[in-house]
Amino acid sequence: MKIGSITENRDKEQRVAITPEIVKKYISLGLEVCLSKDYASHLGINSKLYEIEGATILNSDDEVISTSNAILQMNIPNDTNLNKLKKDQILIGVLNPYTNTEKLKNIISKNINCFSLELLPRITRAQSMDILSSQANLAGYKAVVDSFAFFQKAIPMMMTAAGTISAAKVLVVGAGVAGLQAIATAKRMGAIVHATDVRSASKEQVESLGGKFLMVEGSENLETEGGYAKETSEDFQKKQEDLLKETLKKIDIVICTALIPGKKAPIIIKKEMIEVMQNGSVIYDLAASQGGNSELTIADEIKEYNGVKIMGDRNILNKLPISASNLYAKNMFNFINNMFNKEKKTFEINSEDEIINKTKVK
Numbered sequence: 001m002k003i004g005s006i007t008e009n010r011d012k013e014q015r016v017a018i019t020p021e022i023v024k025k026y027i028s029l030g031l032e033v034c035l036s037k038d039y040a041s042h043l044g045i046n047s048k049l050y051e052i053e054g055a056t057i058l059n060s061d062d063e064v065i066s067t068s069n070a071i072l073q074m075n076i077p078n079d080t081n082l083n084k085l086k087k088d089q090i091l092i093g094v095l096n097p098y099t100n101t102e103k104l105k106n107i108i109s110k111n112i113n114c115f116s117l118e119l120l121p122r123i124t125r126a127q128s129m130d131i132l133s134s135q136a137n138l139a140g141y142k143a144v145v146d147s148f149a150f151f152q153k154a155i156p157m158m159m160t161a162a163g164t165i166s167a168a169k170v171l172v173v174g175a176g177v178a179g180l181q182a183i184a185t186a187k188r189m190g191a192i193v194h195a196t197d198v199r200s201a202s203k204e205q206v207e208s209l210g211g212k213f214l215m216v217e218g219s220e221n222l223e224t225e226g227g228y229a230k231e232t233s234e235d236f237q238k239k240q241e242d243l244l245k246e247t248l249k250k251i252d253i254v255i256c257t258a259l260i261p262g263k264k265a266p267i268i269i270k271k272e273m274i275e276v277m278q279n280g281s282v283i284y285d286l287a288a289s290q291g292g293n294s295e296l297t298i299a300d301e302i303k304e305y306n307g308v309k310i311m312g313d314r315n316i317l318n319k320l321p322i323s324a325s326n327l328y329a330k331n332m333f334n335f336i337n338n339m340f341n342k343e344k345k346t347f348e349i350n351s352e353d354e355i356i357n358k359t360k361v362k
Contacts, residue, residue, distance in 0.1 A: 001031055001069045001070075001340075001345055001346060001347065002031065002032040002067055002068045003018075003026060003031050003033055003034070003068060003069065003070045003071075003072055003336065004033070004034040004058075004065065004067065004068030004070070005017045005018045005035055005039065005064070005071065005073060006036050006039075006064050006065065006071065006077065007036050007038075007039060010042055012075070012314075012315065013074055014042065014043070014315075014317075014321035015074045015321050015324050015328060016039065016040045016043065016074065016329070017072040017074050017093065017328060018035065018039075018055075018072060018329055019040070019045070019325055020049045020050050020053050020055075021053070021326075021329075022329040022330065022332075023053035023054055024054060026333065026336070027053075027054045029336075029342060030340075030345050031336075032056065033054065033055040034055070034058055034064050034067055034068055035047070035050055035055050035056070035057055035058070035064065036058060036060060036061050036063075036064050037057055037059055039057075043321055043325065061081060065081060065085065065086075066086075068089070069089060069090065069347065070090035070091075070092060071085070071090070071091050071092070072092050072093065072332055072336070073092070073093035074093055075093060075096075076095045076100050076103065076104075077091075079103070082103060082107055085107055085112050087110055088111060088112070088113075089112050089113070090112075090115070090347060090349075091112060091114045091115070092115045092117065092332065092335065092336075093115075093116070094116065094131065095114060095115075095116035095361060096116070096118070097119070097361050098262040098263075108362070113360065114361040115356075116359055117331065117335060117359060118131065118261070119358055119359045120132070120335075121354055123354065123355075125354075125355065126354075128330075128331070128334040129331050129332075129334045129338070130331065131327075131332075132177070133177045134324075134327035134330075135317055135327065135328065136178035136257075137177055137181045137327075138181075138317060138323055138324050138327070139178050139181075139257075139316050139317060140178035140179060140181030140182040140185065140257065140286070141182070141185045142316050142317070142319055143178070143182055143255050144186050144189070144255060144284075145185070146284060146319075147255060147282045147283075147284035147311075148189065148253070150311070151253055151280070151281075153165070153168060153280070154168070155167065155189045155190050155191050156168075156189065156190020167190055167192050168190075168252045168253060169191065169192045169193075169250055169251050169252050169253070170191045170193045170194070170251070170252065170254075170255065171194045171196070171214075171251045171253070171254045172193065172194070172195040172211070172254075172255045172257065173254065173255065173257060173268055173269070173293055174256065174257035174259070175195050175196075175197035175202035175205060175206050175213075175257075176197075176257060176258075176259075178257040178286055179195060179257040180209060182255045183195055183206060183209045183211045184209050186255075187210045191253070193209075193210065193212070194211060194212045194213075194214055195211045195212070195214065196213070196215070196240070196243070196244070197213075198240075214243060214247060216236060216239040216243055241270065241273070244273055245272070245273045245276060248269075248273050248274075248277050249276050249278075251277065251278075251281065252278065252280075252282070253281065254269065254281070254283040254284070254294075256268065256284065256285040256286055256293035256312075257286045257287065257293075259287050259290060264291045265292055265293055266293065267291075267292070267294070267295050268293045268294075269283065269293055269294040270295050271295045271296060271305075274294070274295075274296060274305055274306060274310070275306050277307075279306075279307030280307060281308045281309075282308070282309045282311075283297075283308060283311070284312060285297040285311065285312030286312065286316065287312070288300070288311075288312025288313060288314060289312075289314045289315065294310055294312075296310050297310055297311075297312050298310075298312075299312055299314045300313055335355075335359075338353070338355055338356075
């Protein structure tokens, strides 16, 4: 059985699904690995490094698709490559079925099995495959580093003979994986950190990292069974807005991380809230690709409003592609390992396996 991976659209995606060190793990399972020529050359990884580990380098994406039983990607392939997939092939990646509905329906109708890794259930057995956690962890770190680079003051408190510089005050909106890493990173760099989340269960995690948790008084725990945030009521939103508007008067840097799977990101930081922020403050919006948590966010642009810089990359992990690829490749290997029958040397799509059932696009 052969697995393959083709070139991503490098204008949008710098990460890759297979790294050299993971090739030998696939080979130890009894799989062959086929890759396109110059597959990861943009990361400084030449084809010879893959060949040393046992991968076969083919001249084109077409050759990889035609010879592979399973295609492993970061994102959904372009229409041309999708149309080249054959009956009974397997496609695995972050396929985003909420926005690629028609494309996926079309290839599924040709008896192509599609698995989207962002749909993994939040169960213990799936933790080693959890691409949302591994990637969000890096995103939370990088958002803090980038926002601090744009902030034109020192971050930690500094006591000098000339006087004292106060520590920067950071607010993290959303205390999921990205938010918790943002809190930890900001604290390590000497900032005073506050955080807010609609899930009251996040309070303990925030405080364990040294952050101060801001909670709407009398709020219930708005958390789904899968551990994600629920949409909030109008009454809750009004109370949250009042709390945030008062808090933002004293905040230097805001890191926004709040997302609801498959839906537009909730707008939490309104225009009138930004107006009360201090001149020189920074908002980094990790939800930019889904519309943003800030009302004024424009993906891939730095907007300045009332002296506040508002920014958010559509794909912040393009700035950390090697680290992100290493983690993603390991997540992908663990998913394949769960699906591959080592004795029969074949892929088994067992619908009774919760991991397989939840990630299969239907």
